[in-house]
Amino acid sequence: MKLVTFSNGQAPRFGAVVGKFVVDLAALSKGDLPSRIEDFFEDVEGFEPTLKAVVSAFEASPALGEGVASLDQVKLLPPITRPPKIICVARNYAAHAAEAGLPISPIPILFARFANALVADGDPVLVPAVSKDLDWEGELAVIIGKSTKGRRITKAEAMEYVFGYSIFNDVTVRDYQFRVTQYTAGKNFRATGPFGPYVVTADEIADPHKLDVTTTLNGKVEQHANTDTMIYDIPTILENIAEFIDLEPGDVIPTGTPAGVGFKRSPPLFLKDGDTISVEVTGLGVLTNPVRNEEAV
Template sequence: MKLVSYEQQGKPHFGAIVGDRVIDLTLWSAECAKADSSVLELPVKIEDFFEEIDRLQASLKAVVGAFAASGKKGARASKPLSEVKLLAPIRRPPKTICVARNYAEHAKEAGLEISPIPILFARFSTTFVANGDPVYVPTVSDDLDWEGELAVIIGKNTNGKRLTRDEAMDYVFGYSIFNDVTVRDYQFRVTQYTAGKNFRASGPFGPVIVTADEIADPHKLDIKTTLNDEQMQFANTDTMIYDIPTILENISEFVDLEAGDVIPTGTPAGVGFKRKPPIFLKDGDTITVEIPGIGSLSNPVIKEGKD
């Protein structure tokens, strides 16, 4: 399944993409529940779905499957994708925990050591940017850089459990794309990454969540980042230093994972600040991250305050 949040009458709605249409899962699940009492109505917001994922996940699968089989009968509960404004898939996840320096070539280009354990930092959901919406070059810095990444979406609460590698993948709900846009001078002013990683409108995320059953192996995915159609980054997730089970095992040592958590897994080599000369995002640019099987996340770049 490909799940989305989309705008309807100025508010976020929970949807799924089937073919070239976006289903209103709240409306369509209500229709399905009339014909099948085992189907539960789905909430308006995806965040509420993750709050009750254990109770609602079977109904989600049934509802999407019913729409796919319905043909024209389901059309009134959907819109053409071309007419829908997609939002960040989860606008307010419980947590966003990012992994730094997870590709050896990226650590090498940055002149930094490979850590013996995953390096983690937090992102705030207020920084999220939907596909097609602008990333801002802040007024206080011109050192705005890109970092294309695979994002893991958590689907089960650990509830105090420390995961082992063998069970970690059972907690993965799906995958998305994240662009960990970074203000480099703020990142390196101190040893903590927080400021440089949390500027306004600096976290492109989306456009969809693809459920784990549709990704044969998340450790065999190409990641490509292009700046104005020129390739900047290209790598495969099989070159990550820490695979997804290791990352989730490590995080669960100290904090509970919750359904709906977003875990960007690190960026490959090819960022701008280590190029000679350095390249930074500027007003008028377009930055795009692509992962086959998930899609393309593309954002214009504008100077803060220009819009």
């Protein structure tokens, strides 16, 4: 299933994309499913059977009607607009660490992003007024579906906590990132967190460690790698995070970017007004955003 948050000019709604249609899940379930995806993640196990039944029934007989719209007539928002946490992984591809001139860590390097920096598919990424060093980082994102409930987990059981996957573009203001040893400022500028367009449920992805990640800038491929070259696989990442904080349903875990970012090129290549940046991950769709100057919006 491809799950989304969408708007048809009114309040955001929890939906599923089926072919060329978007299904309003609360409407088609007659209120048995919530109208917001955040409420769905409050009780994934309880809601999931109804979710599957509603989507299966529509797949069997798709048609426009009450609670159904054409995909091109709605606005997709970040699929989870207010995740409980966004915990990113740094330097998870050896070639990226090498191009950055930075060592490979013996454990995952983690940093936090904030929900108010998220950007929907199709909405602009902003070049900030205080810096022009805006760089891309296309990534596979893991979506958590079950709480660790105050316990640590092992790598052997970690995948039980994965609900699905999405695409994340960890757009970074490089000079702010490296002004100090903490990444927080450079990773949380306004409108620098493209996320989406969907959450694809885990049953749709046979092996998340065998997916191509491709980033294009104005149609030219700038990054291309397979997730089988990640240094830390998903179980290792989740085990490390759960050592110190609870994983919660709806958490978003971007898993790191491959080689091909712009800041170490000669000369450096940064995003600028008028650019279009896209990230594609096998089976998860394409996340595309225009680039605009902050002063112009």
